[in-house]
Every structure is written in C-alpha cells, then in structure tokens.
Amino acid sequence: MASMLNQPEIQEKINRIDPVYFEVNQFKNSLMLSSQNFKEKIDELNQSVNTDPLTGLYNRRGMKLFLEEFVRVRTEFAVLAVDIDFFNKVNDSYGHDKGDIVLQRLARLMKYHFRDNDICCRSGGEEFIILMAASDPVTVFQAAERLRKAVEITEIEEIGIVTISIGIAYWPHSSEDVEEVLKMADQQLYQAKREGRNCTR
DSSP, X not given: OHHHHTSHHHHHHHHTOOXXXXXXXXXXXXXXXXXXXXXXXXXXXXXXXXXXTTTOSBOHHHHHHHHHHHHHTTOOEEEEEEEETTHHHXXXXXXXXXXXXXXXXXXXXXXXXXXXXXXXEEEETTEEEEEESOXXXXXXXXXXXXXXXXXXXXXXXXXXXXXXXXXEEEETTTOSOHXXXXXXXXXXXXXXXXXXXXXXX
C-alpha cells in the first residue's frame, strides 16, 4: 500500500477524481494526505538509513551511493581520509559521552569548512571520509589544511584541544578502482600518523 501511494501516477489519478459529492471530496483529500504522509515517511527512512545519527553526516552506505554516482558520471574527485589523533585516550580519560562531543564538533567543522557539493561522511569510530569534487592537488590540500588548522585551534570544554591527521588520494588519477583509491587515502593517513600526526599527506 505504501509503495502504491508513493507512486507519482497514483497521486495524479487521485487529483483527477471529480469531487461531485462532499463525501467524495473528503475521500479524495484523505487519499492525497495519506499519499503525502507516506512519501514523507519514505524520505525520512531513506535519510536515516544513509546518515550517521550521532553526527548527521553520511554513513558508509550513503558514501557508497555518492561514490557510485561520481563514477557513473565520471566526476573526478578526491578522497580525504580523516582520523582523530589519540581518540581512544579521549574516551578512556573523559568517557564516551565526551568522545561523542568531539565527534560532533569535528562533524560541524567539516560541514562549515567544506562546500555543499563536498560529501562529508563518518565511516566508522573516529574515522571520517570527505569526497571532494575537485582534482587539483593544491586546492584539495588547502581545503584539508583549513580543516586541520580549524580543529587544532578549537578548544572543547573539559577536554581541551584535539588534532586530526588527513590522507588524500584521487579518482581516477591515483587509481580507476574506487576501493583502491579509498585504501590509498588510508595509506596516506597512516603515513601522516607515522610522521607525528596533526598533518596532511
């Protein structure tokens, strides 16, 4: 029933009902309201399935949808793998509630410092992915550094300063295989960790 009411052609047929009688008009309005309510619920469900409830960013499922679309239309993009440095120490020292605040603060900074057409995702734990619709290394590096510098000057109550490390790879320049590009961004991230953290590679 829900899928039927959500179909555009069903809504069009409802609109064509001639409200000759009051009861028929009431029935028509009821059908239209039900159709709209179902559509809104389905949209909400799609949104909740593809987003991370803690941060409001896209989750891995949502990220995959955008990756597939970028590849389908051959849009060159950069993958920025972002990780919070020493995040386990934050959880151990201050508790998971404070750790959640750190994750939410980083998510807000990501949304603020990146454009609407850049896709910010929480891929798991303290790990994030940004899909940036750009292929110029200078532009991408500068964007990554803006985020990194914003994080290192943002003081979080009771915790203080946290930092992030970032690794960058490009599709299709690094590889035509999307999974390989994600791995390469991770490798660059780990290189940043090895080189002292709080840097972009």
